[in-house]
Amino acid sequence: MLLLPLAFLSALRGGDSVEVQEHVLFHVIQISSFANRSWVQNLGSGWLGELQTHGWDSAQGTIIFLHSWSRGNFSNQQLTNLELLFRFYFSGITQEIQEYSSQLQFEYPFILQADVGCELYSGATLKSFFQVAYQGSDFLSLQNMSWVPAPEGENKARRICDTINQYDGIKETVHKLIRSICPQFTWGLLDAGKKYFQRQERPEAWLSSRSIYGSSLLLLVCHVSGFYPKSIWVMWMRGEQEQLNTQQGDILPNADGTWYLHVTLDVEARDAVGLACWVRHSSLGGQDLILPWGHHPSMKLILLAVLLALMLPIALALWFKKHWRRQWLSLENPALSL
Incomplete structure (x- = not known):
């Protein structure tokens, strides 16, 4: 099974929690669609609350920063390390699932979804999560330092958890990602996007x-x-x-x-x-x-305005016709002007 490299995380800032004044959620959503053993599409997006802040370019294997402040306060090197980690994850998880799909009893076509992130609360409390769904139903999740099957996953999820729980490197990497890096990055996003989030737009x-x-x-x-x-x-x-x-x-x-x-x-x-x-x-x-209510134009007033707009050019045309006719007649017969 895939072993995520801990070396990619060593360059990222340490620390376990961040002081915040209100509840804040940052999470990354993964949607992987497996059509057959040779075709898969991986989609990824990052969300700060209900605002999408990041995307994932699966062709280039790069993070898409959707706002000028979406880099937070991470350095270019830290962001490159994260990019390499996600690229390695998408590549490795795709290869592993396609190779072991029959043993995992995954029947094509199928969709895997993952929701990974952290919630920050006042008082420096932190809640982190890594949840996986199969075909739209809860499948497994990381609880503390163990992968736990969801009741909906039945024996299939239990067998997978028994297998991946043997790989401490994966658990340690994911644990550090959601317990340390996620809150640091979230706090950096809030700080960098301060002006954006504090703006006031009138309705x-x-x-x-x-x-x-x-x-x-x-x-x-x-x-x-x-x-x-x-x-x-x-x-x-x-x-x-x-x-x-x-x-x-x-x-x-x-x-x-x-x-x-x-x-x-x-x-x-x-x-x-x-x-x-x-x-x-x-x-x-x-x-x-x-x-x-009632202080806006009624349909009768709207129709009246439309009729006036249509009639005005006709009235002007008739006036000009009559005016120029009289002028012309007066030139031909000066007595008419007397």
Whole structure:
């Protein structure tokens, strides 16, 4: 089985924990798709919380830094050592699995997933993890210094754990990676990306609606987008009374790293007047953003504006035609101008 080289880790900084002020998660996700004995695709990505910070170029065997601060405070040499470690891991794990797939009872095609990382808490506490899934189900994990099969893995996972638990070098390398290097790198990311994470982006909000087919209800939608940080409060209100049947969707990421959210409210069309969408966010300086329903152009006003826009050129054309006709007639018959 694969023995990860401890030499690659010797150049990386030591230490067991990092002091942080809040809960922080950094983890690396691996997805390996084995189509047959000769074709495999390895995908890798690094995530700080819900923000992707790194990718993996499987063709070049190199780390992709998705932000200017994604290198953290590690030196080029430390990052090169990590890159070599990941390259060796992907190459070795692929070779080992393909060679022993029949003994491991892996039936092609199959997918292996790994989630590796650390969670930092205030008070310098640390939780680290290395979890592996097979075909989307929990398979095995590293607990302290032993590989432990998941109940879903049954005998297949137990046999693999019995085998790889014999290789102390693998366990020591992984243990150092998640207990020492991961928290150091995470703290460096937070420090390097301080300005990025402390920025404040004001939300933009707008309203829309649609009739609910087969009923007299109206679905009111309050869209809020472009805000950062993620924490936000959005509610349909009548005066200062919260409408408890407000439904909030998931907070979704925008391409620029900001967030989007919509909240909806089912209401009788005749009762929509007097409602408003309230938005509270740290970027607003304590001033709620309030969008009253009915203070946006109705469909009748929109249609009227469209008709005016269409009629204006026609009216101008008729005026010019009449004007120039009179001018022309006056030139031909001066008496008409008297």
